[in-house]
Amino acid sequence: MANTLPPTYDRNGRHPLSPEVDHDETARFNFLTNLNVHLGQRVSPGNRSAFEKRVRPKFKKETGKELETSQQVRDAMRTDPFYQCWAALRRNTMEQRQQAGRHVILRQLDDLVGEAKRYNDGKKTLEIDKNAEVPRYLAAVDNHCMPGSYYSEVVPDDILAGANYEAGVFVTTAGSMSSKGDGGGRSIVNFVKQKFPDFAPKRILDLGAGIGVNTLPLAAAFPDAEVVAVDAGAPMVRWGHARAQALGYDNVRFIHADGDALDLDPNSFDWVQTTMFWHExxxxxxxxMTKKVHDLMAPGGLFLNVEQPNFTPDTPLYDRFTRDWDSWYNNEPFWSKLHTMDVFEVMAKAGFDADKMFDGGTEADIERGQFQPWSSTVSRHKAESKDSGDAKHNAYKGERWYLFGGWK
Ligand SMILES: C[S@@+](CC[C@H](N)C(=O)[O-])C[C@H]1O[C@@H](n2cnc3c(N)ncnc32)[C@H](O)[C@@H]1O
Known part of the structure; x- marks a missing residue:
């Protein structure tokens, strides 16, 4: 029988820059990880039953109509005490995860800034633009309850947002992204190697790369390529560059820039990757930015994106509501637009040919053997949507990530 408990935080991979995480901090991370899983696996099924048994019949009785949209379900569910309890706890796990991560980093911030500087200073592979503007939409919200989002700086040469991102990704994904948190990147490499075995990119751009956790598997898979990781958050870029150096990657250049204002050679990249970027x-x-990407790509180049999949016409109403939840309550205001937006139309407008576009899925690469079998079977979203009838396009079902893209 598959283990129903997540791995423990101390099984997480470490590198020379990793912060110290003491006993109580480890216990806090473990508690939050397990609470996340418990809410997803054990408690959230009660929401479905609240919907079917109480909320939907009540709405019908009071209005004489059926619920039709996920927003209507949200408004109707808001009055249900069971759902209220789950939603408050769910939101709280994210707030606590941010505070727990920040606690770990803030108490040793001076040391970590100093360590990162040691790896960063004088390196041509790091570009920080003191005049770069934070995109307006990014500055408007503390993304997924992260105080100060990706870009705020509290000290000179700040790395807080980046180090906090890395420290807590285990909790947020309940250990389902492998011991280095790079399951997304390794899944992408598997997809590319299987689908396009002759593809040999010389220049790769990862747009919205964050700390590059999912960029490094690309650099490892194509060691002769020049890899460029771009992000609008200076603390993300500083930490990402230092981390890459500490892990021995010197073929990855980190650039701090708004993707919209990126000043790189046109027609020069054989592969442009985005991973969980567009929903932010x-x-x-x-x-x-898709237009920008098209301009930057070399003829014959690959544009590949890992994102939230669209709803399909047969996505059940309740599943639409659960999949939209993060937009309303997890400070992810742009999350749900990916459920309805026609990404093929976006690519077409940017200049991609319709007959060179594609979408598909890839198995999640969870680094079998590192964690117990549990980690391949559970994530919050997967647990919440496992009853979904939307097997084909639910990227979390059957351990699959959704990808879309096109060739130039
Ligand atoms: C959810 S994170 C994903 C990071 C990374 N791709 C990964 O897989 O871990 C989204 C990232 O997009 C960055 N971002 C958002 N808008 C951006 C823009 N206009 N230009 C560059 N980066 C941006 C944020 O700073 C953040 O680090």
């Missing part, structure tokens, strides 16, 4: 950008920015 505005609708206008998806259009403008």
């Amino acid at each position: 950008t505005s609708t206008a920015a998806i259009y403008s």
Whole structure:
């Protein structure tokens, strides 16, 4: 029988820059990870029954109509005490995860800033633009309850947002992204190697790369390529560069820039990757940056994106509501637009040919053997959507990530 408990935080991979995580901090991370899983596996099924047994019949009785949209379900569910309890706890796990991560980093911030500087200073592979503007939509919200989001700086040469991101990704994903948190990147490499075995990119751009946790598997898979990781958050870029150096990667250049204002050679990249990026950008920015990407790509180049999949016409109403939840209550205001937006139309407007576009899924690469079998079977979203009838397009079902893209 599969283990029903997540791995423990101390099984997480470490590198020379990793912060010290003491006994109580480890216990806090473990508690939050398990609470996340418990809410997803054990408690959230009660929401479905609240919906079917109480909320939907009540709405019908009071209005004489059926619920039709996920927003209507949200408004109706808001009055149900069971759901209220789950939603408050769910939101709280994210807030606590941020505070727990920040606690670990803040108490040793001076040391970590100093260590990162040691890896960063004088390196041509790191570009920080003191005048770079934070995109307006990014500055508007503390993304997924992360105080100060990706870009705020509390000390000179700040790395807090980046180090906090890395420290807590285990909790947020309940250990399902492997011991280095790079399951996304390794899944992408598997997809590319299987689907396009002759593809040999010489220049790779990862847009919205964050700390590059999912960039490094690309650099490892194509060691002769020049890899460029771009992000709008200076603390993300500083930490990402230092981390990459500490892990021995010197073929990855980190650039701090708004993707919309990126000043790189046109027609020069054989592969542009985005991973869980578009759901953190505005609708206008998806259009403008996809156009930018098209301009930067070399003829014959690959554009590949890992994202939230669209709803399909047969996505059940309740599943629409659960999949939209993060937009409303997890400070992910642009999350749900990916459920309805036509990404093929976005690519077409940017200049991609319809007959060179594709989508698909890839198995999650969870680094079998590192964690117990549990980690391949559970994630919060997967647990919440496991009853879904939307097997084909639910990227979390059957351990699959959703990808879309096109060739130039
Ligand atoms: C959810 S994170 C994903 C990071 C990374 N791709 C990964 O897989 O871990 C989204 C990242 O997009 C960055 N971002 C958002 N808008 C951006 C923009 N206009 N230009 C560059 N980076 C941006 C944020 O700073 C953040 O680090």
